Amino acid sequence: MAIKKFAVAAYDDEAVLFPAVKKVRKSGYKLHDVYTPFAVHGLDEAMGLKETDLHIAGFIYGLCGTSTAVGFISWIFTSDWPIVYGGKPHFALPAWIPITFELTVLFAAVGMTMTFCYLNQIMPGVKKHVFHPRQSDDLFVMAIELNEHTPEAEVIDFLKTTGAKETNVQMAEESWWYGRWDKKEEYEALNAG
Amino acid sequence: MHIKYESFVREPLVDGDKNYHQVSEDIIKPIEGKPGRMWYVGFFFSIILLFFGIFSVAWSVYWGLGTWGVNRTIGWGWDITNFVWWIGIGHAGTLISAILLLFRQGWRTGVNRAAEAMTIFAVMCAGQFPIWHMGRVWDGFWVLPLPNSRGPLWPNFDSPLLWDVFAISTYFTVSLLFWYSGLVPDFALIRDRAKTKLRRLLYGVASFGWTGTAKNWQRMEALALVLAGLSTPLVLSVHTIVSFDFATSVIPGWHTTIFPPYFVAGAVFSGFAMVNTLLVITRKILKLEEYITIGHLEAMNKVIVLTGSIVGVAYLTELFISWYSQSWGEMAAFKWRIMGPYWWSYWAMMTCNVVSPQLFWLKKLRRNIPFTFVMSIVVNIGMWFERFVIIVTSTYRDWVPGSWAYYSPEWPEVGFYLGTFGLFFTCYFLFAKYFPVIAVAEIKFVLKTSGDNYKRDMQVIEDKTEEEFVREIEAAHHEDHAEAAHN
Numbered sequence: 001m002a003i004k005k006f007a008v009a010a011y012d013d014e015a016v017l018f019p020a021v022k023k024v025r026k027s028g029y030k031l032h033d034v035y036t037p038f039a040v041h042g043l044d045e046a047m048g049l050k051e052t053d054l055h056i057a058g059f060i061y062g063l064c065g066t067s068t069a070v071g072f073i074s075w076i077f078t079s080d081w082p083i084v085y086g087g088k089p090h091f092a093l094p095a096w097i098p099i100t101f102e103l104t105v106l107f108a109a110v111g112m113t114m115t116f117c118y119l120n121q122i123m124p125g126v127k128k129h130v131f132h133p134r135q136s137d138d139l140f141v142m143a144i145e146l147n148e149h150t151p152e153a154e155v156i157d158f159l160k161t162t163g164a165k166e167t168n169v170q171m172a173e174e175s176w177w178y179g180r181w182d183k184k185e186e187y188e189a190l191n192a193g
Numbered sequence: 194m195h196i197k198y199e200s201f202v203r204e205p206l207v208d209g210d211k212n213y214h215q216v217s218e219d220i221i222k223p224i225e226g227k228p229g230r231m232w233y234v235g236f237f238f239s240i241i242l243l244f245f246g247i248f249s250v251a252w253s254v255y256w257g258l259g260t261w262g263v264n265r266t267i268g269w270g271w272d273i274t275n276f277v278w279w280i281g282i283g284h285a286g287t288l289i290s291a292i293l294l295l296f297r298q299g300w301r302t303g304v305n306r307a308a309e310a311m312t313i314f315a316v317m318c319a320g321q322f323p324i325w326h327m328g329r330v331w332d333g334f335w336v337l338p339l340p341n342s343r344g345p346l347w348p349n350f351d352s353p354l355l356w357d358v359f360a361i362s363t364y365f366t367v368s369l370l371f372w373y374s375g376l377v378p379d380f381a382l383i384r385d386r387a388k389t390k391l392r393r394l395l396y397g398v399a400s401f402g403w404t405g406t407a408k409n410w411q412r413m414e415a416l417a418l419v420l421a422g423l424s425t426p427l428v429l430s431v432h433t434i435v436s437f438d439f440a441t442s443v444i445p446g447w448h449t450t451i452f453p454p455y456f457v458a459g460a461v462f463s464g465f466a467m468v469n470t471l472l473v474i475t476r477k478i479l480k481l482e483e484y485i486t487i488g489h490l491e492a493m494n495k496v497i498v499l500t501g502s503i504v505g506v507a508y509l510t511e512l513f514i515s516w517y518s519q520s521w522g523e524m525a526a527f528k529w530r531i532m533g534p535y536w537w538s539y540w541a542m543m544t545c546n547v548v549s550p551q552l553f554w555l556k557k558l559r560r561n562i563p564f565t566f567v568m569s570i571v572v573n574i575g576m577w578f579e580r581f582v583i584i585v586t587s588t589y590r591d592w593v594p595g596s597w598a599y600y601s602p603e604w605p606e607v608g609f610y611l612g613t614f615g616l617f618f619t620c621y622f623l624f625a626k627y628f629p630v631i632a633v634a635e636i637k638f639v640l641k642t643s644g645d646n647y648k649r650d651m652q653v654i655e656d657k658t659e660e661e662f663v664r665e666i667e668a669a670h671h672e673d674h675a676e677a678a679h680n
Contacts, residue, residue, distance in 0.1 A: 038634040039410040098356040126402030136382040138213035181397025182390040
């Protein structure tokens, strides 16, 4: 939780955004993040982000589901309350396949979605700074974190050379917080005018 | 050098001159405005149906299932027929969103949101029937494996009916997660452009605070892909397990190994028909003809003719096997299906499901909207009769001729069925008003490859000779390399 100063550039075309990201990385400025209205393929690579491990988490959750189902049903039917159903053996593994499969899928899906929310820090009631109201519509917005070594005028001039349609400097909360989206935050007054 | 190019053989998925902003405008506008008169009328009728359904169910619970037409010979009547019918309809959404994602079918982006919504509402309707069919519904939690004071006595994990409980609840949950995770960025879009405070507040909550960073999107794509991979076998398993409710019994007409694929094909068949029914109306009223194009409807009609033919082959196989088995029970069951007192249901099924969809082999009819609409309803009537045929006409003449019986529904059963239409359409009307009915972010993703105006720009490339094209690409490639070396 910290309020910091950012130089913000908005691009209206992915084709302009990609070289801009490249230039920013080469320039040594601290690239805070890029906000896009949809999944732009290759942007993560261009920014130097690692591939996500979310699918591995999904696999592990799935295994938990499988073992829960097999473990629980076999315990019930062989030890807790063994009953003969339709002449089947107590340990009737083929008959448990449907439920085992369903629980595998259920655990994997629910676990993965919850991990997804946790990693992205998204939840009902969570609020984050929106650098540009059209970053979810048609603009690709890049935010660069400023500090004492990077004078804002210099960074803004640099961003203009990368083909940005709009540039400005904003004070912004860099992380998330609980809040209502219809209320203005105190720090946002700093950006007024 | 990267070129966004898609063959001219493929129809554009988005018609008209669109840019990213125009896509947001077109799809979000109906949410921000007041709904039209048609919406109010439809919503009002749905609510009335819903309340009539609630009344019928309350009546059935208060007086008991003796108020229904089912008897000792025919224990499953309209309610289980309706259950299987709704759950079948609920298959198209996940098929479109999951299987077509894995098959990289671009046209799914226009229809997946509405189809998934339809799936979720259809599964909600389907779930009502087994629940209220329990009669003593207050004991319904016995199907859950909870520690209890009855031993603890656990449910029977070897029973297809319990498999069904797990299959349908899992299917509902996973479909809901898949659908909602896709909705989050679109809610963020509505939030960011909201003019009123209330809308900002509500869509702010619904959007989970999504801002769309590069990492967010990377994880979103990973999630969508894995959920699609999980949902693909899941969607096939659900109707397979529903068919086990019948196939694992020893009733002639039910005891057959063809049921799982036959049920799944039938489910896809009826589900796509329902998607067509809804989308033909939705695209017209919300003016989304440029996003849900005739090409989209045609693609779904192709699926309908394919699955309809599979279902047809399954019906004929059943008949052949009953004769080939030379089992008198099987042969009698099928003879009475075709020629017994319920002959009309068998022939309604055959006409609607096998004969009429064959008209879709004609391209003209596949692209004819009124015909598509009528056919989508005909198919769902046929699929309702299929379930009725399987359930009622397999049981009404059983092993003991003295217990042969006839079944017709009583009013609470009909009311219950109408009530689920009320539930379904109440949900769908609310969805169409408050949710983006097309996945905005996904349309933007395909816009530059499949949008009409962007495809037109590719005419320049199309006009070039092969050699020219290759030479230019190579030149651009060398430039890239030179630049990289320079840096």
